[in-house]
Amino acid sequence: MKNLIPKNKIIIAIIVVFALFFSQSKHILAQACPVQADFSAQVSCTNVGEVQFTNLSTTLPGGMIDYYLWDFGDGNTSSAISPIHTYSSTGFFSVSLTAYDTSGCTNEYIESIPVFGPPTASFTFTPDNQCASDPVKFDASGSTGAGLNYTWDFGDGTVITTTTSDISHIFNAWNNATCDTYQSFVVLLTVTDYNGCTNSVSHVVTPMRKPQPILYDVSGYNFSNCHNEPDPDNPYDTLIVDNQTPNMQCVDSMTIVWGDGAVSTGLQAGDFPITHIYDSLGVYYLVFTAYGTNGCAADAQYIVANQSNPNVGLSALGPNSGCVPFTMMMRLENYHMNSPGTTYTWDFGDGSPEVTWSYMQPFINDTLTHIYYNSHCEYGKDFFTIEVVAENECETAKMEYPNVRVYVAPEADFEIDSAACVNEPVHFINTSQHGYGGDCDSTTFYTWDFGDGSPLSNAESPTHIYTTPGVYNVTLTACNIKCGCTDTTKQILITGVHADFDFTIPCFGDTSYFFDLSYAYDDSTYAPDPSIQIIDWEWDFGDGTTVSGVQNPAHVYATPDTFYVTLTVTNEYG
Known part of the structure; x- marks a missing residue:
């Protein structure tokens, strides 16, 4: 002030002073430059350091390009339209193309170009001549090149591309009709560098063949008892399985681990079909292992679902609307007859992490509390919907609880200078965050107390004049109808x-x-x-x-x- x-x-x-002032103005017309510089670059994969630049520059109608200037980023330049340049070293080079038109207008385009020598592919692997059930580890760290991607073709129908140089793979080398001990695969590695240049190398990997164990559920229900709807009064599941392992002449014996503690060993082809009875509800993990005559074994896993379709219900304990932080308490219902292995997944509709319960959790405590820290209005929703999904190997069941409405009080805040001048206007800038009331109404009511005994103001961003110097506490209160008010106080020093x-x-x-x-x-x-x-x-x-x-x-x-x-x-x- x-x-x-x-x-x-x-x-x-006494003094006499003369002053003379003169001013002049001109109008300048600014218009867009009619030329637009642009180019593409193709690095040679055969001639080290060679780059073909293609000029893609354009002009607006009526414009005409006079000449070009290339700066290759290595101290060399060119005025050719689409030059070929050979770099003497590798790395990233900042290349610029400046296009000049006949009116004197210029435009520049800059791009970083990676220039590296062609890549070389190389890899080792271990072990070889081992059972195909064992993973083979491949290491391509001996490959050279910049920014390499590694594409592995394992020769068994599997192709994988990675950015890391090491990988493991299990080969599908199954027994054949003649029970050959080994099967060979040509593994092809292709490396691709920054410039899209490639190089390939291949090696032969020879794992020992393994059995291909296959079990078949004779009932046709794929190891599921869901169709019988077992319950605690009738928990039995009679499973009849048959052996469909091919090339049994290469198999010495088989084992079934039923998953309920029972194990059948030393099985031969003539022992099938086999019947097993599960006498408790639940999910069982059956493992079928075949042992080959060459000493290699392989297994197959099956999920046995001795369950019934789940049920689920949901109810609220308390109100379904309130202001943040709003605590919502829910109760899980209709779960008592669900089979062991059933899980329950809660989704509260506000983007917070889902909560998953095990089968036993509701028997310990079937209520769940969730705190909402945001309004449904912030997500563009009319309300939140709480959802719980009960799931087991048979089916899923879902229950929703809609109409959860969460409101937010406004958050009062404002900006002022730390000090101002007496008898001069002070401007208060309202930076409050509005809240949400019913029907997502964001209407906010403001009250300003300037701390000097003057009348309160309901303006959003008022101006006030202090007539006496001093330190004043300025309080802004922001309110909505649903959630009430918040306030904030800041000090201002009035000086003269x-x-x-x-x-x-x-x-x-x-x-x-x-x-x-x-x-x-x-x-x-x-x-x-x-x-x-x-x-x-x-x-x-x-x-x-x-x-x-x-x-x-x-x-x-x-x-x-x-x-x-x-x-x-x-x-x-x-």
């Missing part, structure tokens, strides 16, 4: 300045000296506060001469007369 109390004093002198000066009265032609006596204040006593600095002084000597930024100036009046001298001061808060 500038001086609130200008101070005038009189001095005798008093301008005063003294001077020497000279004889005509001598120097007059002016002495600043001004001070700043920040409370109702108007006493000087030396902690507040005065940062600018503007002197008007009354003879047409002014001086800014000098605290204690000197001035010479050219002629005798009476002049009114004015000092205007500004403190650090403006």
Whole structure:
């Protein structure tokens, strides 16, 4: 703020000052440059360092390109339209193309070009001549090139592309009709670098063949008893399985681990079909292992579902609407007859992580509490829907609880300068976050208390004038109908300045000296506060001469007369 109390004093002198001002303006028309530089680059995969640049520059209708300038980023340049350039080193080069049109307009396009030598593919593997059930580890770290991708074709129908140089693979080397001990696969590795250049290498991997164990559920229900709807009063599942393992002449024996603690060993082809009875509800993991005559074994796993289709229900314990943080308590229902192995997954509709319960959890505690920290309105929804899904190997069942409405109080906040000037407007900027009420209504009611006893204001971003210096606590309260109010308080320092000066009265032609006596204040006593600095002084000597930024100036009046001298001061808060 500038001086609130200008101070005038009189001095005798005379001066005549002439001033002449002149200005001139011109209109400049700005228009788009009609040329647009662009190019593509193709790095040679055979000639090391060679790059073919293709000029893709264009012009607007009526434009014409005069010439081009290429900067290849290695100290070399060219004016060719689409040059070929050979780099003497590898790396990333910042290449620029500048296109010049006939009107003198220019446009530049810059792109980073990777230039590297062609890649080489190399890999090792271990073990070889082992059972095909064992994974083979491949290591391509001996390959060279920049930014390599590795594509593995294992020769058994499996193709995998990775960015890492190591990988493991289990080969499908099954027994054949002649019970050959080994099967060979040609493994092809192709590496591709930054520039799209490729190189390939292959090796032969020879694992020992393994059996291909296959069990068949004679009932046709694929190891599921769901169709019989077993329950605690009738929990039995009679499973009849038959052996469909091919090339049994290469199999020495078989084993079934039924998953319920029972094991059948030393099985031969003539032992099938085999019957097994599960006498408890649940999910069982059956493992069928075949042992080959060459010493290699393989297994197959099957899930035996001795379950019934699940049921599930949902109810709320308490209100289904409120203000954040809103606690919603739910109860799981209709779960008591579900089979062991059934799980329950909760989704609260607000993007929070799902919660999964095991089969036993509801028997321990069937209630769940969730806290909502956001309103459904923030997601563009009319309400949240809570969903629980019961799932087992037979089926899934879902229950929804809609109409969960969560409201939010507004969050009061505002911006002000830490200090301002007495008797000058202070602008308060409302930065509050609006809340949400019924039907996602964001209407917010504001109340401002400026801390000086003046009437309250309901404006959104008001302006206020403080008439007395001091420190004031400004409070903004923001309210909506559903969730009430929040408030925030910030302090503002109201300051002022008093301008005063003294001077020497000279004889005509001598120097007059002016002495600043001004001070700043920040409370109702108007006493000087030396902690507040005065940062600018503007002197008007009354003879047409002014001086800014000098605290204690000197001035010479050219002629005798009476002049009114004015000092205007500004403190650090403006």
